[in-house]
Amino acid sequence: MTSMQQSPTAGTNIDPGEIAKFEAMASEWWDLNGKFKPLHMMNPCRLGYIVDQVAAEFGRDPSQPEAFKGLRILDIGCGGGLLCEPMARLGATVVGVDPAERNIPVARIHAERMGLEIDYRAASAEALAEAGETFDAVLNMEVVEHVPDPAAYLGACARLVQPGGLMVCSTINRNPKSFMMAIVGAEHVMRWLPKGTHEWSKFITPDELTTMIAAAGLEVVDRKGFVFNPVTWSWSISARDLSVNYVTCSVKREVRG
Numbered sequence: 001m002t003s004m005q006q007s008p009t010a011g012t013n014i015d016p017g018e019i020a021k022f023e024a025m026a027s028e029w030w031d032l033n034g035k036f037k038p039l040h041m042m043n044p045c046r047l048g049y050i051v052d053q054v055a056a057e058f059g060r061d062p063s064q065p066e067a068f069k070g071l072r073i074l075d076i077g078c079g080g081g082l083l084c085e086p087m088a089r090l091g092a093t094v095v096g097v098d099p100a101e102r103n104i105p106v107a108r109i110h111a112e113r114m115g116l117e118i119d120y121r122a123a124s125a126e127a128l129a130e131a132g133e134t135f136d137a138v139l140n141m142e143v144v145e146h147v148p149d150p151a152a153y154l155g156a157c158a159r160l161v162q163p164g165g166l167m168v169c170s171t172i173n174r175n176p177k178s179f180m181m182a183i184v185g186a187e188h189v190m191r192w193l194p195k196g197t198h199e200w201s202k203f204i205t206p207d208e209l210t211t212m213i214a215a216a217g218l219e220v221v222d223r224k225g226f227v228f229n230p231v232t233w234s235w236s237i238s239a240r241d242l243s244v245n246y247v248t249c250s251v252k253r254e255v256r257g
């Protein structure tokens, strides 16, 4: 790149180092034993949470085929589409967006192979908000800890939620236990993730996240933990233990006039 050319991430709320990390792993999104193994392992648990929240908010029965038909769902920081695909299977109109350009063809090709129609775009939350797009539900899973200015990013995400809609946002708590589990355990001992995937200082406590989401104009209506059980080797939802991985659901109240 010459000094006259601008990086695609220049002047944005996107960390080029983070994008490079994810682009280097892009071919592994759908390898169950590859670098995204932890996300695949968590997927049933976090999908259960997302489906329940969306179904409750919009009065849908998720056991019915095409339960989410008519809903427009955005997955921001979609990676390879691990969450987009199940949403499309439930009948939603799905847009998956990620600033790491190499993720997009990987996600597109996989969706095509699965016979799913998903609108994947290399873009940022900020660019979509600027274009005035809105969605019934915004999925914002495991992204905020990779963003330079989380408060500004959440502001853009909140603008993408339609009045009456919701955002599901998950991330990692910041405390000594999360350092031991998410960095020492996951990156150095289990080697589930490449070393340096996460920076502990970028983790966010549930109260900090709640405050930022509220400042962005949404109301946090639910917070739960995602807890790994090393005996059953599975993840479950906890109402009490938000000490490492956790999720929030927030809504944009409709203005009554």
Ligand SMILES: C[S@@+](CC[C@H](N)C(=O)[O-])C[C@H]1O[C@@H](n2cnc3c(N)ncnc32)[C@H](O)[C@@H]1O
Residues within 6 Å of the ligand: 013, 014, 015, 018, 019, 022, 039, 076, 077, 078, 079, 080, 082, 083, 098, 099, 100, 103, 124, 125, 140, 141, 142, 143, 146, 147, 148
């Ligand atoms: C840990 S992965 C999570 C992927 C997906 N959300 C999931 O949970 O399966 C983080 C994703 O966030 C994307 N990302 C990094 N910085 C971002 C930003 N500023 N805005 C949106 N997405 C970003 C990365 O490219 C990567 O795909």
